[in-house]
Amino acid sequence: MKIGDRVRFLNEIGGGTIAGFQSHQIVLVEDEDGFQIPVSRSDVVVTNMDDYSTSRAIKSKTNALEKKQNQEQEHKNHSIKALLHEEIADDDSDDSSFFEEPEITFKKPIEERKGGDLLNLYLAFVPQNPLNITQSSFKAYIINDCNYYVQCAYASLQESNHNLHFQGEIAPNTQLAIEDVDLEMLNDLSRISLQAFFYKKEKVFIGKPAFNIRLKLDPVKFYKSHVFVESDFFESPALLYHLIIDDEPPASSSMKIASTLDFATDKDTKNVQSQDKRFIRQKDSDILVVDLHAHELLDTTAGMRPEDIRDYQMEKFNEIMEHYKNRRGQKIVFIHGKGNGVLRQSIIHELNYKYKKVQYQDASFLEYGYGATQVVIK
Template sequence: MKIGDKVQFLSDIGGGRIAGFQGKDIALVEDEDGFQIPTPISDLVVMSSSDDYSISKSIQKKSGAEEPTAADPDTFNMSVKAKINQMDEDVLEDEDEYDAADREITYKAKVEERKGGNVLNVYCAFVPEDVQNFSKTSFACYLVNDSNYYVHYLYMSVEGGSYKLRGEGELEPNMKMYVESFALEDLNEIDRVRFQLLSFKRDKEFVAKPVCDVQFRIDKVKFYKLHTFQKNDFFETPALLYPVVKNDGVAQLKPVDAEKLIYVDEEKDEKKLENKGGEAMKNAMEKLKNSSLNTSASHRNNRANGDDILVVDLHADELLETTVGMGSADILNYQLDYFRRTLEENKHNKGKRIVFIHGKGEGVLRHAIVNELRYRYKNYRYQDASFQEYGYGATQVMIR
């Protein structure tokens, strides 16, 4: 403290400026009436320094600014303790005026899981927006998550060799989400669509589902026929539903390569076989259906000596006489059907071990086989076969 400092009493009302000192512990405080009050320095608090005061005065004078208004007379002559109490009262008044209803809602209820919802089912739904005027209506596209999983999705349309992102987001369990609307004249833009899906659960353990990359063609003719829009469990109005993933999707998802999975509806396999190259595939599939694999005979030379291990080579040149007219998807579907038939014929041979040689390559066939074993044949044990005997491109399955 020094002469000229503006001070206020701690234990009494009022204050003033320091006019001088009496010894080391007593300050002479001059009030507004000119009286000097001897006060212990420990009972004073400096409100503003004389240096700050003079500097601010000189700045105000040079800049032409107005002097600050005088302090509130109701509070200037109050002690510091009284001012603190006054501030607390003001805070309490502000709290009384606060309405709890204005508070932001941060609570989020936990997701309630339904029985049977741990099997992944996702649908793409098209709903007419004006059923009464069907010939001119536009259509709303929804994604429906009929499972207990969160599903992060990308929704794209295929345009030649490239893609256009039409929607992305996160589907909550057992919920549906609006994606877009379009008119009949825009149908050509969604002639072929592609979905990429990643499913998971929050705040709890769960069984992992495969990452799905699904592509299929939209039948535009159906949008001109009212009867193709059926009653369903998800919408109050009729809707056209396309299953994107059904019962975990493995039975319907047929991988073509590591970055492309094509949705194949089993009921429509015969129609797809009529495409280019389909005749060769149809003949091969017909031959496979009408004949027993007779695995015990056809692979007897591949058994290990003294060990009941069945070795099945799934390479196309081992299974097919010719692949002329067959595309990569056709060959892969044939290999998977042969794999399923082999397991079906040996399902009663408990403890039997079967080694499927699929080759290393890009891992497409192996990926498809592992998906089948995880979800369609989940009771069977499987592992990589001995690389010393079969190399790195073989999987051993044990029938249970």
């Protein structure tokens, strides 16, 4: 049987044309009114005639049998081997169509979940060796957590140039692995662009805006085990970036993974300090002390280059300065260590060119030792 064959029903009056196959055993028969009826293959017979008569089918089978008998008579003097060969060839040619796999045209409709019409899109990184994060590679995923299809273009940015890593469609409520990321690739992924367009198929739907999202990844976070958390999407811990939240992209500040160095409001400062021992407010003054030593900021520096560590230290320095830059009279002591002076020089450069309204000096040697700079917000 194939699409387009005319058939009649064996157990009832009527018939129609085969419009498709719902499975290997169920055919879709379209009647004269255009309705498609699922019927078992064993309950229909091919007629290819308007009156659904089987006479021509029977006659065709009879002629084939007579032809076969005549061929046997003509070749009765052939060797048994030749005769068997011809029998096998005849059987293959006569019955091959019977064993052909039908084309499956039935497609199960996409199931939608309640509340899934609000757009939610994630970028995720799953370590391939969660027990050894500092040496692990990662698999990157885009998670489409809504009832819409999404067409995505995912690229890394180098200044104004784009390097496309993935482009394609992701089905509703689906996660798709888009690439493998090794440690050498992390610096190339520090700035990411993701463009997304949402739609539904074969139905009317509420239109959604297109998104052009820019995301800054911190490569150092990939070396810190506590940023990989359990989620509903994976069996193992993952680093998740929520790119679109309920139809809206998050603010640039919340696009970053939560860090103990991020401050929400002034009221949160004491809570942050109590949770993070790197921030210590002295009892007898309002001086905020920030220790920028690598061992205070990072769980481990394994696999990191000196410039990677320094970039991370400067990122945390700038986070503190941005939070307090408008609080007049605030005193902040940055402990950077003596070392070779590279970190201190970087801090002084930022204070001279980016935060010109502050005063700074070497902090008290008696209280902080060598390698500390005190900043006063003016």
